[in-house]
Amino acid sequence: MSQEPFNPPVSPEGLPALEAVPLTPVSPRFAPYRVLGTMLFWMPLAVAVALLPVGPELPWPVRAALGGAVLLVGVGVAVLAAIEARRRAFGLRQEDVIYSSGLLVRRTTILPVCRIQHVETVSGPLERLFGLVRLTCFTAGGSSADLVMAGLRSETADRLRQHLLHRIREGSTADGPPTDDNP
Amino acid sequence: MNEHRLDHWQRLSPWAVVFLFVRGVVRFARENIPVLVGAGAGVAVIERIGMVEVVLAGSAAFLAALLLSLLYYRRFRFCFDGDVLLVQKGLFERTELKVSAGRVQHVSLEQPAYMRPFGVVRFSADTPGGVTAELELPGIPSSVAEALRRALSTPDAGAPETVTEQTDEAGPQRRELFRIRPGALTLHGLTSNSIYLVAALLAPVLQPLERLGRPYLENLEDAAWVERAGDAPVLVALAVLLTLLLVLMTAAVIVAWLRFYAFTLSRTGDRLVQSSGLFNRQEQELSGAKLQTVEWVQTALGRLLGLGYLVCRQYGGLPQAADHAGRNFLVPGLMQPRGGELVQEFWPGLALDAECSRVHRHYRRSVALRLVPILSLVTVVMAGLSGRVDVLYGLVAVPVLAWVLGHLRWRAVGWRTDGPYVVVRRGLLGRRTVTFPLINVQAVEVRQSWFQRRRGLATLLLTPASGPEAIPWIPVEQALALANVTLYQVEMRGADPAVD
Structure with a gap:
């Protein structure tokens, strides 16, 4: 036999229910961060469309209207990004980490702690401006199985990282999850 | 009796220089020749520079490649210390690789035809790490390669101090699981998807061939049989198509014979070993504990003939990669019942041919709705390129085609x-058909679009270490129940024994 599968009798009613886990929203600063990040991409694009000679010679009002249209799309995307950011949430159970994201398509990813190989925290300049950190949990399954938790406050991310590293070291020994400091 | 010590630094076989040289030349040719030949630029370059200069430049490149191969050989050394295989190499940059025996999931021995008389093989091993984390010994005596493989397969046994040409240590018995027959191999060539790969490979050659044959074709214009053929263009087109198909089928069968000639699959303890190849003999070994998924594949033609093949995927495999790529382990030319029996060798107790539950019928509509804009765009682009407005009438057929494809997919x-x-x-x-134990799952994702939320449906993604597998459009209760059971199994089992 190449691999002995783990197959104890399981009662579906007795299992810890994923849907019953209360999730904690990410930092409220994540929404303005997403708005600013989106606008920093779209505003230069709108200015470029309005000022640069693209295609045939167009009169100024037409160019300004084109730039305005691009800006309007950017504002729309930014609003959607802000709404999506407010709906992001995470949860921590004894044996796994849960992260929920998405607006039209909601994604809830669950990563068992025993599968985490190492943990990394990253923050870009804009994220540091808002005191935010991204926490990435790496698995042996490559990028498709890694979990990226964006929008965490740096204190929360640090405590979460410490907790996960402790759990990885200790295996499956009992340890209380860190409390979240989101207001 | 020839004797080697593995626990001391040693060099590659001197014949490895030949292997390194040939591989370098082949790689250079593969990367550059199609560009030159395909565009006809090679001929233009030769005409502009002159044949003598081109030959001189080629000779210089030849000597440089030989010199680099010699230098690489001189700087390459390896040893097996304790249970760690150490490799030092590098032409301009020194690299030292260390791989612990317990981490190795896959060992491959490759012997091209020109290395067979010298008894030298290419040894490679990889770990569950990154996609490119491969350790390679490009040319060592086959006895040393065998000893290294044994040492890496049984890390607890430690390194054998010496290796003799004739080793007959007691160990787990080798049991043959499958041996391919010539008929099955030919059928595998015909039914596998390599026919499309052959067609794709031949495509760039067609234009130069047409250019070369043009003078001959122009001479044929006055021939009587060409004039007669002009009277029945449909028959001629059918004959050309049939000839092309026959060429492709023959090429696909040849490819299958080259790659899978004398294919055998055997088991030694927990290790699965496959060997195959007509000119380039290859032997791959895979740890059963590190096996992630087993996939039963049947092409459309294969389904008609009841024929298929198995793909065993390991850690770090590329989900979208070709079935035979990298660390994937392909068992070709299987009739359906034999495929089921082999799947039971990997996953005891699993019935491959049992009935599967269908996903919700809304999935069909979802696929069709996604296809409509794509097919419409293709139709519009075709109309634009051909300059014919009547192609746009095809837009009427788009919803029907999308629905048919959606239905087939569902x-x-x-x-x-x-x-x-x-x-x-x-x-x-x-x-x-992908099969895997729930305990192999690394991450679980429940995905719901706006439409799925309204209908109480969800898509469940279970991700073993070989890549994600999706169960689309099932009732959300079922998705959550399977997610909960999977997480329970994984978390009760604890840390992954295959990577720890």
């Missing part, structure tokens, strides 16, 4: 759990 997709295993099936005309 019929192909299915899933079921079978004890500790999960089975996920997908396809269009062909079928790919």
Whole structure:
């Protein structure tokens, strides 16, 4: 036999229910961060469309209207990004980490702690401006199985990282999850 | 009796220089020749520079490649210390690789035809790490390679201090699981997807061939049989198509024979070993504990003939990569019952041919709705390129075609759990049935679009270490129940024994 599968009798009613886990929203600063990040991409694009000679010679009002249209799309995307950011949430159970994201398509990813190989925290300049950190949990399954938790406050991310590293070291020994400091 | 010591630094076989040189030349030719030949630029370059200069430049490149191969050989050394294989190499940059025996999931021995008389093989081993984390010894005596393989397969046994040409240590018995027959190999060539790969490879050659043959074709214009052929263009087109198909089929069969000639699959303890190849003999070894998924694949033609093949995927495999790529382990030319028996060798107790549950019928509509804009765009682009407005009438057929494709897709997709295993099936005309134990899952994702939320449906993604497998459009209660059971199994089992 190449691999002995783990197959104890399981009662579906007795299992810890994923849907019953209360999730904690990410930092409220994540929404303005997403708005600013989106606008920093779209505003230069709108200015470029309005000022640069693209295609045939167009009169100024037409160019300004084109730039305005691009800006309007950017504002729309930014609003959607802000709404999506407010709906992001995470949860921590004894044996796994849960992260929920998405607006039209909601994604809830669950990563068992025993599968985490190492943990990394990253923050870009804009994220540091808002005191935010991204926490990435790496698995042996490559990028498709890694979990990226964006929008965490740096204190929360640090405590979460410490907790996960402790759990990885200790295996499956009992340890209380860190409390979240989101207001 | 020839004797080697593995625990001391040693060099590659001197014949490795030949292997390194040939490989370098082949790689250079593969990367550059199609560009030159395909565009006809090679001829233009030769005409502009002159044949003598081109020959001189080629000779200089030849000597440089030989010199670099010699230098690489001189700087390459390896040893097996304790249970760690150490390799030092590098031409301009020194690299030292260390691989612990317990981490190795896959060992491959490759022997090209020109290395066979010298008894030298290419040895490679990889770990569950990154996609490119491969350790390679490009040319060592086959006895040393065998000893290294044994040492890496049984890390607890430690390194054998010496290796003799004739080793007959007591160990687990080798049991043959499958040996391919010539008929099955030919059928595998015909039914596998390599026919499309051959067509894709031949495509760049067609234009230069047409250019070369043009003077001959122009001379044929006055021939009587060409004039007669002009009277029946449909017959001629059919004959050309049939000839092309026959060429492709022959090429696909040749490819299958080259790659899978004398294919055998055997088991030694927990290790699975496959060997195959006509000119380039290859032997691959895979740890059963590190096996992630086993996939039963049937192309459309294969389904008609009841023929398919198995793909065993390991850690770090590329989900979208070709079935035979990298660390994937392909068992070709299997009739359906034999495929089921072999799947039971990997996953005891799993019935491959049991009925799968269909996903919700809304999945069909979802696929069709996604296809409509794509097919419409293709039609509009075709109309634009051909300059014919009547092509746009094809837009009327787009919804029908999208619905048919959606229906075929929906019929192909299915899933079921079978004890500790999960089975996920997908396809269009062909079928790919992925099987894996729930405990192999690394991450779980429940995905719901706006429409799925309204209908109480969800898509469940289970991700073993070989890549994600999706069960689309099932009732959300079922998705959550399977997610909960999977997480329970994984978390109760604890840390992954295959990577720890």
